Amino acid sequence: MRSLRLRLVPLLAIAAVLCLLSLPSRRSPPPEPPLPCGAAPSDATAGRWVPTPEPVPAPLYTVSCPFHRGSYNCLRNGRPPLAPLSWAPARCGGAVVLRIDPAAFLAAARGRRVGLVGDSLSENLAVALLCALRSADPDARRWKRRGAWRGWYFPRDDVTVAFHRTVLLAKYTWQPVENPEEIQKDGIKGIYRVDVDIPDDEWINVTKFYDVLIFNTGHWWVTYKFPKETPLVFYKDGKPIEPPLSIPDGLKLVLKTMASYIDREPPEHDAEAMAHAVA
Numbered sequence: 001m002r003s004l005r006l007r008l009v010p011l012l013a014i015a016a017v018l019c020l021l022s023l024p025s026r027r028s029p030p031p032e033p034p035l036p037c038g039a040a041p042s043d044a045t046a047g048r049w050v051p052t053p054e055p056v057p058a059p060l061y062t063v064s065c066p067f068h069r070g071s072y073n074c075l076r077n078g079r080p081p082l083a084p085l086s087w088a089p090a091r092c093g094g095a096v097v098l099r100i101d102p103a104a105f106l107a108a109a110r111g112r113r114v115g116l117v118g119d120s121l122s123e124n125l126a127v128a129l130l131c132a133l134r135s136a137d138p139d140a141r142r143w144k145r146r147g148a149w150r151g152w153y154f155p156r157d158d159v160t161v162a163f164h165r166t167v168l169l170a171k172y173t174w175q176p177v178e179n180p181e182e183i184q185k186d187g188i189k190g191i192y193r194v195d196v197d198i199p200d201d202e203w204i205n206v207t208k209f210y211d212v213l214i215f216n217t218g219h220w221w222v223t224y225k226f227p228k229e230t231p232l233v234f235y236k237d238g239k240p241i242e243p244p245l246s247i248p249d250g251l252k253l254v255l256k257t258m259a260s261y262i263d264r265e266p267p268e269h270d271a272e273a274m275a276h277a278v279a
C-alpha cells in the first residue's frame with residue numbers, strides 16, 4: 001500500500017504538470033531515450049518554447065470552456081488567441097512534449113483527487129487542465145467542499161481536481177501601524193506579518209484529502225508586491241525573526257518549512273486509491 005502512496009512534493013507547478021502529462025505515455029516507454037520526452041525532471045527547466053508542429057490540434061482551452069473566472073477569460077475579454085506553442089526539452093533533440101491526452105489522464109488518475117495550491121499561475125494551470133479533461137468527460141460538474149476555492153468532479157473516472165488560492169503558501173496578515181505619527185517618521189504604513197511555520201488558512205487543513213498536491217509560489221515574492229512602506233516581516237514561533245530576513249531568504253525558509261509540514265501531513269486517501277487500483 002505504501003508503494004502506491006503519492007508523496008506530496010512541492011514542485012514548481014510547471015514541472016509537476018509536465019510530470020503529470022507524461023503519465024499516459026509511461027505505459028509503453030520507447031527503448032531510447034530511457035525516459036519519454038517530458039518525463040525527466042530536467043525536462044521542466046532545460047528547453048524552449050517552439051511553434052507547435054503541424055498539424056496543430058484544435059484547442060482544448062476555448063472561449064466556451066466554463067471554468068474561467070470572469071476576468072481571467074482572455075478570449076472572451078477580447079484578447080487575440082496566442083499562436084500555439086509546445087515545450088521542447090533540451091534532452092529530446094527537437095521533439096516536443098505531446099499534448100495531454102485527456103481520456104488517458106483521467107484513466108491514469110482514476111479514483112484520485114488532485115489539488116493545485118498557489119497563486120493565479122496555479123489557477124491558470126488548473127483551468128487549462130480542467131478545460132482539457134472536460135473534453136473527455138462532458139458530465140464534469142462543479143464540486144464544492146469547505147475550504148476548496150473551486151473544484152470539479154469528473155464522474156467518468158471518479159477524479160476530482162480543485163484549486164486553493166494562496167500567494168505565499170505561509171500564512172500572512174496585514175498589521176497597520178497603530179500610531180499614525182510613526183508613519184511620517186519611517187514611511188512604513190504597516191507590515192505584512194508572515195508566519196513562516198504556519199501554512200495559509202486556504203490549505204492548512206486540506207492536505208489529507210488529496211492524493212496529489214501541486215504547489216506553486218514565487219510570483220508574489222518581490223518588492224513591487226510588498227514595497228518598503230508595506231514590507232514582509234517574517235515570524236517564527238510567533239516572534240519576529242532577528243535579524244530580519246530579505247524577501248529571497250524568507251522565500252527559502254518558507255519553502256523549507258512548508259515542505260516539512262507537507263511531509264508530516266500525508267494523504268489519508270491511500271486505502272481508497274488502493275481499492276480502485278485493485279478493482
Ligand SMILES: *[C@@H]1O[C@H](CO)[C@@H](O)[C@H](O)[C@H]1NC(C)=O
Pocket residue numbers: 201202204205
Ligand atoms: C484547521 O483544523 C484545526 C483542527 O481541527 C482547527 O482548529 C483550525 O481552525 C482549522 N483551520 C482552518 C483555517 O480551517
